[in-house]
């Protein structure tokens with residue numbers, strides 16, 4: 001059985017967890033937080049998520065794990081059959097990560113510490129997201145799913161990217177970013193209402209207190225140096 005290593009407060013972890021649940025692949029969860037030696041044994045750069053496969057191989061990087069899950073468990077597909085359509089799904093995922101997720105993540109330390117990011121950082125983040133918006137406007141169909149008639153990995157990916165966009169970029173930049181992409185908010189609401197997303201959200205909320213204790217300890221240790 002696959003073991004999913006990481007912690008439910010992580011949105012990257014939840015992308016993989018959502019895909020496993022959607023495809024009804026049996027898996028067990030092992031709670032490991034970032035910064036632990038245990039994580040380094042399963043994830044070479046010490047990032048969450050990682051999995052241990054049925055064959056005992058460890059893999060990290062959410063998009064790589066998603067591809068592996070799809071190829072190993074092709075039932076209930078999350079990618080289209082045609083290579084072109086699959087590439088379009090991956091293109092949406094890549095743009096969501098590079099132009100929405102990663103710039104938004106730069107603001108996480110300020111959100112956690114309850115401080116305001118410096119203007120220069122905010123401006124850099126704003127510029128990257130501004131570049132992503134027309135790209136996602138062009139690529140996202142919302143008819144009813146992101147890449148068309150069928151739910152794909154791009155729906156799962158974007159849904160958890162939006163968690164970070166809303167919590168970090170929108171709050172720090174005072175900017176309703178999802179509103180810049182017509183259809184995104186309505187689609188996001190639909191995604192939130194699925195039983196899988198509700199379970200993942202409940203697990204995330206339950207994990208937050210322990211996660212925040214670790215974040216605060218890390219911030220205190222950094223401030224003491």
Ligand SMILES: N[C@@H](CCC(=O)N[C@@H](CS)C(=O)NCC(=O)O)C(=O)O
Pocket residue numbers: 009010011012013034035046047048049060061062063
């Ligand atoms: N590119 C990685 C990013 C994963 C990532 O940044 N995970 C966060 C948790 S949400 C983490 O492990 N952070 C710890 C760190 O950066 O040291 C992926 O797609 O899996």
